[in-house]
Amino acid sequence: MNTPFPSKPRIAIVGTGALGTYYGAYLARAGHDVHFLVRTGRAAMLARGLRIKTTTEKFHLKKVQVYGSTDEIGACDLVIVALKATSNDELKKLLPPLLGPATLVLTLQNGLGVEEPVAEVAGPDRVIGALCYIACERTAPGVVACRFPGVMTIGKFGKPAGERTHAVASMFSKAGVKCEAQDNLEEMRWRKLVWNVPFNGLAIAAGGVTTDVIMADDGLRTLARRIMEEVVEAAGKFGHEIPRSFVDLQFERTAKMGGYRPSSLIDFEDGKELELEEIWGEPVRRAKSVGAAVPRMEMLYWLIRHRLAARKGAKRKR
Amino acid sequence: MNTPFPSKPRIAIVGTGALGTYYGAYLARAGHDVHFLVRTGRAAMLARGLRIKTTTEKFHLKKVQVYGSTDEIGACDLVIVALKATSNDELKKLLPPLLGPATLVLTLQNGLGVEEPVAEVAGPDRVIGALCYIACERTAPGVVACRFPGVMTIGKFGKPAGERTHAVASMFSKAGVKCEAQDNLEEMRWRKLVWNVPFNGLAIAAGGVTTDVIMADDGLRTLARRIMEEVVEAAGKFGHEIPRSFVDLQFERTAKMGGYRPSSLIDFEDGKELELEEIWGEPVRRAKSVGAAVPRMEMLYWLIRHRLAARKGAKRKR
Numbered sequence: 001m002n003t004p005f006p007s008k009p010r011i012a013i014v015g016t017g018a019l020g021t022y023y024g025a026y027l028a029r030a031g032h033d034v035h036f037l038v039r040t041g042r043a044a045m046l047a048r049g050l051r052i053k054t055t056t057e058k059f060h061l062k063k064v065q066v067y068g069s070t071d072e073i074g075a076c077d078l079v080i081v082a083l084k085a086t087s088n089d090e091l092k093k094l095l096p097p098l099l100g101p102a103t104l105v106l107t108l109q110n111g112l113g114v115e116e117p118v119a120e121v122a123g124p125d126r127v128i129g130a131l132c133y134i135a136c137e138r139t140a141p142g143v144v145a146c147r148f149p150g151v152m153t154i155g156k157f158g159k160p161a162g163e164r165t166h167a168v169a170s171m172f173s174k175a176g177v178k179c180e181a182q183d184n185l186e187e188m189r190w191r192k193l194v195w196n197v198p199f200n201g202l203a204i205a206a207g208g209v210t211t212d213v214i215m216a217d218d219g220l221r222t223l224a225r226r227i228m229e230e231v232v233e234a235a236g237k238f239g240h241e242i243p244r245s246f247v248d249l250q251f252e253r254t255a256k257m258g259g260y261r262p263s264s265l266i267d268f269e270d271g272k273e274l275e276l277e278e279i280w281g282e283p284v285r286r287a288k289s290v291g292a293a294v295p296r297m298e299m300l301y302w303l304i305r306h307r308l309a310a311r312k313g314a315k316r317k318r
Numbered sequence: 319m320n321t322p323f324p325s326k327p328r329i330a331i332v333g334t335g336a337l338g339t340y341y342g343a344y345l346a347r348a349g350h351d352v353h354f355l356v357r358t359g360r361a362a363m364l365a366r367g368l369r370i371k372t373t374t375e376k377f378h379l380k381k382v383q384v385y386g387s388t389d390e391i392g393a394c395d396l397v398i399v400a401l402k403a404t405s406n407d408e409l410k411k412l413l414p415p416l417l418g419p420a421t422l423v424l425t426l427q428n429g430l431g432v433e434e435p436v437a438e439v440a441g442p443d444r445v446i447g448a449l450c451y452i453a454c455e456r457t458a459p460g461v462v463a464c465r466f467p468g469v470m471t472i473g474k475f476g477k478p479a480g481e482r483t484h485a486v487a488s489m490f491s492k493a494g495v496k497c498e499a500q501d502n503l504e505e506m507r508w509r510k511l512v513w514n515v516p517f518n519g520l521a522i523a524a525g526g527v528t529t530d531v532i533m534a535d536d537g538l539r540t541l542a543r544r545i546m547e548e549v550v551e552a553a554g555k556f557g558h559e560i561p562r563s564f565v566d567l568q569f570e571r572t573a574k575m576g577g578y579r580p581s582s583l584i585d586f587e588d589g590k591e592l593e594l595e596e597i598w599g600e601p602v603r604r605a606k607s608v609g610a611a612v613p614r615m616e617m618l619y620w621l622i623r624h625r626l627a628a629r630k631g632a633k634r635k636r
Contacts, residue, residue: 301537
């Protein structure tokens with residue numbers, strides 16, 4: 001597996017929600033050979049291409065290569081998994097046609113346990129993961145509006161970042177997506193959970209509230225901090241030392257966000273699937289497996305899981 | 319204060335919600351001299367009296383003594399506080415006219431910290447408290463429908479039950495309300511909280527669900543048990559040993575309840591005040607003051623407190 005990452009890679013984007021569309025568009029604009037697997041809105045994307053609008057720029061790609069199956073795309077150098085984790089069961093079918101002898105697979109998914117389903121199909125050595133810090137929305141097929149630019153950090157699954165991971169990071173940076181390779185993907189994931197577990201979770205469990213509401217309520221704000229401390233303690237048991245200053249920084253940033261509606265709350269209120277297991281379930285299970293005390297995280301997991309089940313039940317009854 | 323409790327006591331019922339109406343009606347039916355302080359529906363009660371319907375009997379008292387102020391009632395031998403705890407600030411004004419040299423005050427309120435406001439006005443030696451096990455609803459002024467009869471246990475504030483507490487229990491029993499005096503009022507209160515904290519709380523925090531929904535969801539059911547264990551641990555720190563079998567019994571009984579809608583959920587959904595501090599806030603504060611770990615109880619308290627505040631905010635905006 002020492003084949004270097006090619007300078008003109010063939011790239012597949014699996015999934016064209018907000019993230020897949022956004023990152024694929026930047027790579028395509030930079031002249032890369034990008035192939036989009038599109039599940040809904042293929043005709044619209046063929047007819048009208050891609051439109052990206054951020055706070056600082058907007059651009060339109062008139063022609064994009066779109067496909068209805070990964071068989072039609074064939075082997076690539078880089079596969080970017082931009083499906084939601086709740087669709088990971090489909091990877092067994094979707095990935096094999098895209099894999100050549102030296103293909104890398106980059107998953108953009110949130111939470112814990114998202115590289116494993118890719119590794120099962122592609123082998124662990126091919127897998128890299130990204131943490132995307134971005135606030136964007138797909139407003140129509142091929143159309144993405146972005147309120148916060150798509151910074152990402154990437155890392156190799158189970159190992160420090162190698163040459164190829166750095167090459168992928170560099171490719172993104174050159175294409176206009178701020179990207180950095182780091183050596184500890186698992187720690188990066190835990191760090192992102194420090195914010196996501198409490199704020200995405202409480203936004204739902206407290207009855208559908210934005211971050212400013214959590215910050216303005218003494219109890220909820222203290223609760224968010226206690227939950228952050230539980231995540232930090234659990235991460236510590238896996239050897240990831242997250243300093244207290246990191247928790248403080250999360251709070252300072254959140255205080256400045258105003259009325260931010262976390263992505264999980266948007267999904268929940270829109271009746272969409274949630275990364276329940278990746279953001280809450282798996283972190284709770286891993287924490288408990290090493291004896292970390294996470295009573296509040298677990299309670300949050302159970303409350304959200306119930307709300308989701310109740311929502312499904314209500315849908316069935318309609 | 320060794321005056322014995324009179325065999326023909328003069329009784330005031332302060333508050334004619336479901337409980338005040340129900341217990342007052344039983345005492346009046348037994349021939350006692352009962353004086354009701356009525357805040358809403360006085361004309362209806364004067365015109366039509368009281369109607370009680372349980373699963374086994376119904377009765378109608380055509381004439382009852384109703385008043386608009388405690389000044390009009392004057393000194394009594396027994397004052398029954400049947401207001402909700404959220405109105406306890408009013409006791410400073412309401413109680414003094416009712417107090418003679420040997421008056422007892424019995425509070426029917428739930429939770430912790432409900433005898434203290436009575437003791438402040440009447441002195442601690444006059445105070446007794448009741449735990450009411452009852453499921454009833456006031457469907458109109460003077461009209462109460464009861465699905466589960468009003469069993470009560472009573473005890474003296476801060477002391478074992480004395481002769482007068484036993485006399486009050488005996489008066490209730492003779493009037494058709496199963497009543498027992500016990501020696502440890504505080505322990506009785508903690509025991510009732512073992513059920514009320516998790517089930518009344520989760521019914522609200524999980525999004526408005528009945529007890530059968532909690533029992534049918536693995537996560538919520540386990541959570542209810544963990545919260546019960548926290549209540550038991552906290553009670554233990556105050557010297558009240560509640561055996562594990564008590565927790566098991568609560569579960570067995572709840573499993574048989576079917577789709578029971580806890581009183582706090584009813585109040586919450588009807589837009590009424592809740593005993594937030596008495597059922598959740600004060601138990602959490604007392605538990606923490608003696609070093610008991612109650613992370614889930616506290617989280618439940620904060621979640622419900624927020625929901626209540628949000629409900630008030632929504633009302634103001636209308």
